[in-house]
Amino acid sequence: MSPDAGTITSPPLLVLDDIAKSFGAVAALRGVHLELHPGEAHALVGENGAGKSTLVKILAGAHAPDSGRITLDGEPLLLRGPADARAAGIAVIYQEPTLFPDLTVAENIFMGRQPLRSLRRVDIREMNRAAEQLFARLGVRIDPARPARGLSIADQQLVEIAKAISFDARVLVMDEPTAALSGVEVERLFGVARSLCARGAAVLFISHRFDEVFDLCQRLTVLRDGAWVSSDPTADLTVGEVVRRMVGRDVDSLFPKQDTVRRDTLLEVRGLSRAGVFSDVSFHVRGGEIVALAGLVGAGRSEVARAIFGIDPYDTGEVRVAGRVLPAGSAAKAIGAGLALVPEDRRQQGLVMELSVERNATLVRRGALARLGLLFGGAERAEARQWTRRLRVKTSRLTAAVGTLSGGNQQKVVLAKWLATRPRVLIVDEPTRGIDVGTKSEVHRLLSELAGEGMGILMISSELPEVLGMADRVLVMHEGRLVRELSRDEADETSVMFAATGQGATA
Amino acid sequence: MSRTDTSVADRPTGVPSPAASRSGRGLTERLLAVRELSLLLALGALILVTTLYNDRFLGSQSIKDLLLGCAILVILAAGQTLVIVTRNVDLSVGSILGLVAFATGELFLAAPGTPWPVALVTGVVLGAVCGAVNGGLIAVAKVPALVITLGTLYAFRGVDYYWAAGQQINAADMPRSFLRLGNQTLFGVPVLFLVALVVVAVAGFYLRSYRSGRELYAIGSEPAAARLSGIPVGRRVFAVFVASGALAGLAGVLYAARFGTLDAAAGTGLELQVVAAAVVGGVAIFGGSGSVYGAALGAVLLTTIGSSLAVLRIDPFWQQAVVGALILAAIGLDRVLAIRTAARLRGRSAHVA
Numbered sequence: 001m002s003p004d005a006g007t008i009t010s011p012p013l014l015v016l017d018d019i020a021k022s023f024g025a026v027a028a029l030r031g032v033h034l035e036l037h038p039g040e041a042h043a044l045v046g047e048n049g050a051g052k053s054t055l056v057k058i059l060a061g062a063h064a065p066d067s068g069r070i071t072l073d074g075e076p077l078l079l080r081g082p083a084d085a086r087a088a089g090i091a092v093i094y095q096e097p098t099l100f101p102d103l104t105v106a107e108n109i110f111m112g113r114q115p116l117r118s119l120r121r122v123d124i125r126e127m128n129r130a131a132e133q134l135f136a137r138l139g140v141r142i143d144p145a146r147p148a149r150g151l152s153i154a155d156q157q158l159v160e161i162a163k164a165i166s167f168d169a170r171v172l173v174m175d176e177p178t179a180a181l182s183g184v185e186v187e188r189l190f191g192v193a194r195s196l197c198a199r200g201a202a203v204l205f206i207s208h209r210f211d212e213v214f215d216l217c218q219r220l221t222v223l224r225d226g227a228w229v230s231s232d233p234t235a236d237l238t239v240g241e242v243v244r245r246m247v248g249r250d251v252d253s254l255f256p257k258q259d260t261v262r263r264d265t266l267l268e269v270r271g272l273s274r275a276g277v278f279s280d281v282s283f284h285v286r287g288g289e290i291v292a293l294a295g296l297v298g299a300g301r302s303e304v305a306r307a308i309f310g311i312d313p314y315d316t317g318e319v320r321v322a323g324r325v326l327p328a329g330s331a332a333k334a335i336g337a338g339l340a341l342v343p344e345d346r347r348q349q350g351l352v353m354e355l356s357v358e359r360n361a362t363l364v365r366r367g368a369l370a371r372l373g374l375l376f377g378g379a380e381r382a383e384a385r386q387w388t389r390r391l392r393v394k395t396s397r398l399t400a401a402v403g404t405l406s407g408g409n410q411q412k413v414v415l416a417k418w419l420a421t422r423p424r425v426l427i428v429d430e431p432t433r434g435i436d437v438g439t440k441s442e443v444h445r446l447l448s449e450l451a452g453e454g455m456g457i458l459m460i461s462s463e464l465p466e467v468l469g470m471a472d473r474v475l476v477m478h479e480g481r482l483v484r485e486l487s488r489d490e491a492d493e494t495s496v497m498f499a500a501t502g503q504g505a506t507a
Numbered sequence: 508m509s510r511t512d513t514s515v516a517d518r519p520t521g522v523p524s525p526a527a528s529r530s531g532r533g534l535t536e537r538l539l540a541v542r543e544l545s546l547l548l549a550l551g552a553l554i555l556v557t558t559l560y561n562d563r564f565l566g567s568q569s570i571k572d573l574l575l576g577c578a579i580l581v582i583l584a585a586g587q588t589l590v591i592v593t594r595n596v597d598l599s600v601g602s603i604l605g606l607v608a609f610a611t612g613e614l615f616l617a618a619p620g621t622p623w624p625v626a627l628v629t630g631v632v633l634g635a636v637c638g639a640v641n642g643g644l645i646a647v648a649k650v651p652a653l654v655i656t657l658g659t660l661y662a663f664r665g666v667d668y669y670w671a672a673g674q675q676i677n678a679a680d681m682p683r684s685f686l687r688l689g690n691q692t693l694f695g696v697p698v699l700f701l702v703a704l705v706v707v708a709v710a711g712f713y714l715r716s717y718r719s720g721r722e723l724y725a726i727g728s729e730p731a732a733a734r735l736s737g738i739p740v741g742r743r744v745f746a747v748f749v750a751s752g753a754l755a756g757l758a759g760v761l762y763a764a765r766f767g768t769l770d771a772a773a774g775t776g777l778e779l780q781v782v783a784a785a786v787v788g789g790v791a792i793f794g795g796s797g798s799v800y801g802a803a804l805g806a807v808l809l810t811t812i813g814s815s816l817a818v819l820r821i822d823p824f825w826q827q828a829v830v831g832a833l834i835l836a837a838i839g840l841d842r843v844l845a846i847r848t849a850a851r852l853r854g855r856s857a858h859v860a
Contacts, residue, residue, distance in 0.1 A: 083737030098732035100725045102795035111725050111736050114718055121716040
């Protein structure tokens with residue numbers, strides 16, 4: 001359990017020693033110690049708010065630590081800004097991609113380091129070629145000359161990864177890079193990470209997916225409440241042990257879906273098609289039921305959800321809520337009919353980051369909360385308090401800006417916002433993406449409870465354990481088509497993955 | 508680089524094909540071409556209609572007047588583009604122009620023998636100093652540029668009024684060599700316009716081909732990401748305001764040379780015309796996209812509307828209304844194209860794993 005435990009004998013490449021960082025009165029990190037050895041993939045795990053992202057920001061040069069030392073190759077390293085970190089060979093892939101939407105993909109990768117030709121001009125052709133090579137190495141096809149605007153989260157993440165590997169970084173920090181990636185893409189990313197390690201680089205890998213952590217990493221550090229808990233070789237650890245250290249207690253059941261009474265059909269989708277995106281999608285969701293929509297990233301699951309909810313148009317087909325036809329293309333009517341959609345990308349689509357927790361939580365309830373067209377703080381606050389309490393949102397005060405909360409708590413606020421509309425059908429898109437085990441099981445408990453109260457839940461998820469644990473029925477999409485429907489008993493990892501990769505016969 | 512570019516490239520959505528990456532190659536160029544092309548079309552149509560009404564509108568004198576008339580606005584629009592792509596705005600350019608124009612006159616009053624290049628450099632430096640005041644205040648106070656430059660708009664103008672104290676400078680007070688600069692032509696093209704062309708070419712080349720120029724777009728596109736990728740945001744924004752001030756200073760000197768008669772009110776209200784030219788020219792007001800060429804064409808278009816409405820004997824009141832309509836049309840066009848582009852790009856996002 002000592003920081004130096006493990007089998008590695010080479011001198012460490014990067015050492016963080018006794019790092020502390022506070023934001024106002026909140027101590028985000030206290031006395032954290034971390035050693036990265038050359039050729040090592042090191043996992044950093046911890047619950048939301050454990051301080052992982054703060055540590056990443058410190059390594060990236062975006063935050064200066066209040067105290068403590070960083071050494072690279074035994075030399076003290078002073079990071080005054082992101083440029084210093086880059087110069088030191090530290091590349092960071094952030095949890096939330098940070099791209100320039102107006103610029104091309106290639107420019108996003110090479111910003112500040114563009115290849116030059118005569119007169120120190122940017123060599124656009126060479127830059128696109130280099131970007132294409134990077135993508136070839138990652139085994140993906142993204143047009144380097146297209147603007148970054150409109151890229152899916154997975155593609156944005158891939159651009160970030162391409163950026164990081166283009167540095168030939170000595171230290172690669174990955175803050176949940178796989179959250180939005182499909183299995184194949186994850187494998188490729190790991191391939192790249194391993195080849196970096198083989199060349200003597202160190203990788204710091206932050207993830208909530210333990211199978212990946214154990215697959216990639218040789219050592220693992222646990223943080224809890226901003227403090228260092230342990231650093232051990234992964235070979236000496238089990239998932240249960242790691243989870244216990246993260247939460248400081250035993251988590252018995254991660255996916256506690258209770259059996260519920262099936263009620264009437266609440267959501268019915270018939271022959272929904274949108275040219276080039278999805279075609280002939282039909283299914284229904286009954287009250288008290290959790291239906292999972294599984295599939296690979298890009299299979300069109302989110303697009304179906306957006307079409308049902310009226311954000312995107314559809315060409316043919318019909319959506320019925322509780323037997324009544326829902327007019328296409330109007331989110332307001334969908335909300336009115338009792339639908340709620342918790343989107344995949346909470347930063348862009350789910351929350352107004354600058355507004356307070358209570359404002360966000362009651363954003364879609366403005367009409368019902370208004371008196372004579374005016375909103376009064378009291379009504380908003382009462383409503384917000386009720387839901388934030390039920391969802392156990394950790395926030396210092398309801399007037400804090402949502403942007404200051406941790407990822408898991410942000411997700412809870414999005415849920416609170418939609419649950420406040422008291423929907424009949426709740427569509428959740430990746431409800432636990434990038435949130436920690438503790439919050440995850442809270443979200444699962446909540447979904448299960450809601451189903452128990454008679455709500456119909458359509459859950460889009462890329463995490464198989466979540467799908468298998470939570471769903472009463474699993475619908476599998478492949479390339480825009482619904483290819484399989486599996487009952488709870490039929491669904492297992494093999495059958496779902498088989499269908500998702502398009503190898504099964506159409507259901 | 509305007510957001511409108513992608514509209515031409517009509518690609519099948521949804522399915523990524525190898526062809527997509529190839530047709531994307533010329534995307535930037537084509538985007539560029541589109542906005543500038545539509546501006547040129549509008550300009551051509553305007554000139555055609557006006558000429559049909561009065562064929563002297565296309566006379567060489569008339570064209571010369573037009574080029575002369577738009578030169579100063581074009582220079583200011585180039586400077587403003589640098590600022591706007593970084594998601595900022597410089598409202599003080601009209602006041603800087605006025606201040607520098609008056610200072611130039613004062614310089615010749617105080618030292619009648621000053622050679623004009625000295626006056627030119629002095630004006631540019633004075634403008635740059637004013638720009639540095641803007642940039643410094645923005646960096647220190649961390650207040651949006653809109654507010655800071657609104658303040659300096661009045662502050663610089665106030666200095667100008669205080670200095671002028673009601674006094675007026677006449678052409679007779681300035682050397683002939685200097686005044687000739689304002690009216691001379693080279694191969695039939697006014698020198699002023701040539702200067703503007705050089706400014707536009709240099710600024711356009713810089714924005715397009717240099718790392719620091721690309722960083723300006725990055726800053727305007729997503730300031731937080733710019734900071735995380737190590738771009739010296741504060742320094743770049745400061746430099747951009749200095750450049751905008753220096754160009755306003757240059758415009759001020761040229762203004763003095765062209766009009767000869769100067770008082771403290773020179774250039775009043777010009778800042779809004781400049782912003783209008785940039786917006787009509789396709790520079791996104793929230794930064795990240797737009798080109799100097801577009802902004803320059805916007806400035807030419809606005810100037811041409813002014814003189815053609817006069818030729819068409821339309822009430823000057825309508826001139827303002829037409830400019831307003833044009834701005835709304837330009838913004839509307841941008842919105843429509845942005846929505847279409849976004850929808851298309853989203854459809855394309857599914858990639859082969």
